[in-house]
Amino acid sequence: MKCYSGRILFVDLKLGNIVCKELDEECIRKYIGQRGLAASLYIDITTSTEPVDETAIIMMTGPLTGLFGPASGRFQIVSVSALSNKFATLNCGGHFGPMMKMAGYDGLIITGESPNPVYLYISDTRSELVSATDLTGYQAGHTSDKLRGIYGQTSRVISTSGAGELGSPFAALYGDDFPLSGSAGMGAAFGSKNLKAIVCNGGLSISAANSEEYFQLAASCRKTVMEHPTAIALSGGGIEAFHQLREAIGSRRLRAFQEGIDRQSSKQLCLHTSKEEYLHKRIACYSCPIGCLRISAINNGVYQGQGPGSEREALAAFGDCVDNDISSALYCYWFCHQNGLDPAALSRAALATGINTVESLCRFIEACAADPLYVEARSEYSASSFLSYAAQAGEELPQDQDALLAFLESSGICPNCCEALSPENISELIASATGWDFTVEEGLAVGGRILAVETRLLQSSDRTKTIV
Numbered sequence: 001m002k003c004y005s006g007r008i009l010f011v012d013l014k015l016g017n018i019v020c021k022e023l024d025e026e027c028i029r030k031y032i033g034q035r036g037l038a039a040s041l042y043i044d045i046t047t048s049t050e051p052v053d054e055t056a057i058i059m060m061t062g063p064l065t066g067l068f069g070p071a072s073g074r075f076q077i078v079s080v081s082a083l084s085n086k087f088a089t090l091n092c093g094g095h096f097g098p099m100m101k102m103a104g105y106d107g108l109i110i111t112g113e114s115p116n117p118v119y120l121y122i123s124d125t126r127s128e129l130v131s132a133t134d135l136t137g138y139q140a141g142h143t144s145d146k147l148r149g150i151y152g153q154t155s156r157v158i159s160t161s162g163a164g165e166l167g168s169p170f171a172a173l174y175g176d177d178f179p180l181s182g183s184a185g186m187g188a189a190f191g192s193k194n195l196k197a198i199v200c201n202g203g204l205s206i207s208a209a210n211s212e213e214y215f216q217l218a219a220s221c222r223k224t225v226m227e228h229p230t231a232i233a234l235s236g237g238g239i240e241a242f243h244q245l246r247e248a249i250g251s252r253r254l255r256a257f258q259e260g261i262d263r264q265s266s267k268q269l270c271l272h273t274s275k276e277e278y279l280h281k282r283i284a285c286y287s288c289p290i291g292c293l294r295i296s297a298i299n300n301g302v303y304q305g306q307g308p309g310s311e312r313e314a315l316a317a318f319g320d321c322v323d324n325d326i327s328s329a330l331y332c333y334w335f336c337h338q339n340g341l342d343p344a345a346l347s348r349a350a351l352a353t354g355i356n357t358v359e360s361l362c363r364f365i366e367a368c369a370a371d372p373l374y375v376e377a378r379s380e381y382s383a384s385s386f387l388s389y390a391a392q393a394g395e396e397l398p399q400d401q402d403a404l405l406a407f408l409e410s411s412g413i414c415p416n417c418c419e420a421l422s423p424e425n426i427s428e429l430i431a432s433a434t435g436w437d438f439t440v441e442e443g444l445a446v447g448g449r450i451l452a453v454e455t456r457l458l459q460s461s462d463r464t465k466t467i468v
């Protein structure tokens with residue numbers, strides 16, 4: 001199968017075993033990859049495969065991940081959320097997914113708990129677990145620097161912070177030194193397994209079944225994306241600009257973000273931070289012509305500095321705490337990341353306590369990083385566990401829109417491009433990359449299957465273990 005390696009790596013942290021297994025072709029065809037395959041494998045691993053591990057972590061790429069294409073760097077992480085204690089599925093960007101494929105694996109399944117802190121090293125020639133005792137307590141940037149110093153600057157690193165090691169339900173995961181999949185407490189999922197980081201180094205090429213045709217289709221899609229108003233807005237104004245567009249169409253995911261915050265003032269605040277004045281640098285994920293990620297900056301005053309982000313929901317909640325002062329809210333946002341915590345989830349908890357000064361917010365953040373039980377942090381809210389939100393709100397999951405999103409999030413292309421690209425475009429890319437006869441109707445059928453599996457996983461999540 002072109003564009004798939006057809007192999008996944010099984011890592012049993014308890015026994016220290018690493019085994020390469022073939023992916024079942026029928027399963028690939030049914031679920032395509034990324035979000036779909038991850039959910040399908042998760043239900044197997046948490047119910048029937050020995051050893052059963054109800055807190056397994058699965059990372060899975062899509063058929064287009066790592067190919068030339070518009071924003072084709074996506075992969076999925078699924079596990080139990082430390083925040084909601086339910087199944088969570090996170091669509092992630094950066095550069096790790098393509099590197100995993102270049103190392104020869106479509107995905108990883110991680111089970112068990114290591115007796116000692118370890119990191120996992122994966123390459124196209126060897127994979128091993130290495131002691132991470134000397135990385136204990138490191139924040140993501142330090143971990144990444146250290147590991148890239150050992151394995152080379154081209155390696156890609158996913159890591160958790162000291163807060164993740166301690167099991168904070170707010171702990172984020174980082175791709176190199178940038179927040180990867182903030183919400184859902186996935187940093188604690190790593191911490192609960194004594195897994196500090198994963199380092200990946202790959203030199204294999206990834207090719208499409210019909211390579212010439214694929215290249216032309218992908219080039220045309222890139223051009224379409226670059227000329228589309230949403231891409232231009234994203235590129236210029238960061239993710240906040242995209243939120244403005246989503247708000248206009250009443251996006252349900254955005255509603256989940258906005259619940260409980262002052263929408264009007266948060267909109268003003270976030271519009272301000274999307275301006276050039278607060279922009280230090282734009283960042284793009286693998287093969288992305290948009291580059292919506294940013295390093296923000298405050299150029300003067302007491303909170304002068306730089307940091308990753310910013311996301312609207314976190315800024316808005318911190319803004320509500322500090323009278324919508326932009327510098328104060330942005331500083332708190334960065335301070336969360338300096339402590340390895342997800343600002344989106346933590347800012348909600350802070351807002352609920354009624355804290356209203358930067359100093360007390362910083363103390364609150366430090367306390368949450370040091371003590372996983374500092375606040376009762378059980379929340380349905382988390383950016384990418386949108387499914388939990390929909391289920392809680394009593395909304396029907398299997399709708400065409402949701403099935404389409406599930407399909408698109410299984411392809412390997414960033415969902416932010418999917419405003420510009422039609423489902424037909426994505427289906428054509430998949431057909432050309434895989435050599436299958438693949439249509440939008442089949443994509444929707446795939447999406448429907450994914451939603452059915454995820455619904456089962458959510459419904460059975462009361463049986464999952466608490467991992468904090």
Ligand code: SF4
Nearest residue numbers: 071285288291292414
């Ligand atoms: S649009 Fe933004 S999030 Fe998506 S791949 Fe590009 S830089 Fe990454």
